[in-house]
Amino acid sequence: MNEVRLGYNYVKLNNGAAANSLGKVGTDLGIAGGNDRGPGLNSLQGFTYANNLGSRNSEQLFADTVIQAEDTLIITHNRHTFHAGFQYLRQRINTFYAGNYGLWGIINYNGKFTAGPGDTATASKTVGFPEADFWLGLPEAVQRGVDTGTWGQRANVFAPYLQDNWRVTSNLTINLGLRYETHTPWGEVHNRQANFGGVTGTEYFAGKGGCPYNNCNALYNSYNGGFDFQPRLGFAWTPSRLGKSTVIRGAYTVSTYLEGTGTNLRLPLNPPFAEEHNTLYDAFTYPQSTTGEGFTVLTSPTDPFANAVIRLWDPNIKPSLAQQWNLSIQHEFAGQTLFNIGYVGQRATHLMNPMPYFQRRLVGEAGCTAAEATIPKGGKIATCPSPFLSGNPALAHISQISGTESNANMTYHSLQATLQKRFSHGLQYQVAYTYSKCMTNSIGYYGSWGGQVTPTAAYWQNLYDGRSEWAPCISDVTHLLSSYAVYELPFGRGKKYGSNLNRAVNGAFGNWQVGGILQLRGGFPSTVQASDNSGTGERTARADCLAPPTFPKTPVATGGIQWVDPSAYGPQAPGAFGTCGVSTLYGPGLHTLDLNLQKNFPVTESKRFEFRAEFINFTNTPILNGPNAFLGASFGQITSSQGARNIQFGLKFYY
Secondary structure (H helix, E strand, C coil), rough: CCCCCCCEEEEECCCCCCHHHHHHHHHHHCCCCCEECCCCCCEEEECCCCCCECCCCCEEEEEEEEEEEEEEEEEECEEEEEEEEEEEEEEEEEEEECCCCCCCCEEECCCCCHCCCCCCCCCCCCCCCCHHHHHHCCEEEEEEEECCCCEEEEEEEEEEEEEEHHHHHHHCCCEEEEEEECCCCCCCCCCCCCEEECCCCCCCCCCCCCCCCCCCCCCCCCCCCCHHEEEEEEEECHHHHHHHCCEEEEEEEEEEEECCCCCHHHHHHCCCCCCCEEEECCCCCCCCEEEEEEEHHHHCCCCCCCCCCEEEEECCCCCCEEEEEEEEEEEEEECCCEEEEEEEEEEEEEEEEEECCCEECCCCCCCCCEEECCCCCCCCCEEEECCCCCCCCCCCCCCCEEEEEEEEEEEEEEEEEEEEEEEECCCCEEEEEEEEEEECCCCCCEEEEEECCCEECEEEEEEECCHHEECCCCCCCCCEEEEEEEEEEEEEECCCECCCCCHHHHHHHHEEEEEEEEEEECEECCEEECCCCCCCCCCCCCCECCCCCCCCEEEEECCECCCCCCCHHHHCCCCCCCCCCCEEEEECCCCCCCCEEEEEECCCCEEEEEEEEEEEECCCEEEEECCEEECCCCCCCCCCCEEECCEEECCCCCC
16 A cells, blocks of 8 residues: 655744834934834833833744655555655745844843942842933943844755564564654755854855855755664563553654754844844943934944854754653553553753853863953953854954854653543543653753743853753653543433433433543742853853752742742852752642533433533642742742632533
């Protein structure tokens, strides 16, 4: 038998913000370049009493397509079932993202230029009153995204495969397979992208010769090595001595995929095809520009790279490789009850990782000597500049390097047990328990985004010490119990009790069903963050761990609870990185019970009404969000929750 599959998957998401209707307010306020991208007000951020005046307008468009073609030949011969085939995927990405600073731009004020002697930094403000800096026209940062329109990247996946499902004996089946899968690098449809030599800083343009990579369209090396070969091994065995009620299963597989990366870190965003600018004055004690100068301070008529954000891709990026394995034993008891216990493991390598390539080096690490170290303008600590792009003097005044490298790894090990009763005698249920550990050296391009997971930046604290990033995953949960049950009450017409009830009594007391879902799990880990005192310009600064944490969980006068004692943590020592590891502070877990009541009202054999009453979070147990993980006045406090009890009713008619 031959199977042919063709597929076309197109997804379009346009959540760009339209220009606001305030007219040319930026120009009217005297902000140079304030309305050169259309009418409206640029985002004026940092205000204590009226935060974020205007709109960032972080416009973005994602129009992505996957075209799939697959042909499989299936041959059944004796005890063998062979699958041989070929799969092809065409991946098309058409994207526009204005950047993290927004299409119109951001001017930020934080009070640093009008701070008094007693003003100190907190998690909510840097110093002083931002409004005072605003009225004096002294910004702390001026930033602006790109406005160059949509770019498109293309890639292909080619994958021939062969598999044999071999029924060796009546109680043993073996699965043997091999897949070769190769991913072509991401090229831009019109060659509108550029990459740079890691140290030399030489800029290379797509579609032009002379690049040092084996793929001068994608501007990094194509990988076609041993990891493209992906074995598939599995077995299912029913030991004859244990009867047909016990099955032992096991499997091992390898798979690869070209992991998605941060939209704002792709090569089409490099100059001259796109430009994103960033000027920060955090390290300086005197004004560098005024509000009146607006966005003119970001560009220079003689320096096309002035204040530019550079995207730098490692030339040896590889597809991510995931190895997965499992071994389980399943036994069927009387009463349609199954018990399964097994071990599940995974190891992934070459995961995509955002790299802070612009970070300076501390003396004594990564080849930085005291003789080479200098104090940057406005700084206090002698450090060595980053070696990345250092060989190109034309890049001396860039503002940031956002890198991409496939150097992240992860491991996952778990013991999983499930007790399941199939539906019989009106009852079905399942209880699943997992004991697991997940470790990684990267939380991923998109980091964490709130709720019970405290937001954390995705970058390493120290670019030159990746080993210190090995820690629990942001989704690491040691214990997890999830269960459900559905029971049809044995009372009513056609049931064990009351089968001869009249219609009126049956309408009130018959044909009821009750169900519930119980979830119990531990909390997610957070990383305790602090201000950068290292002098390296790190993009994810961690605090110092001073003592083992304690959890008072006491009420806070301003609302919420003090989840962790702040005295266990402190700021970084000057000229050093924070001593706390990643994911060392675990937040609250989850304990919820949902109930459901259902009543059926038969009308005819094929028609019925169904009434449902659902109680989400029946006990109204607070589902606390993660604690504030940034050192400051509210550090360690939990001030929000989610999932209060919700009762809903429904009535349906089936026909």
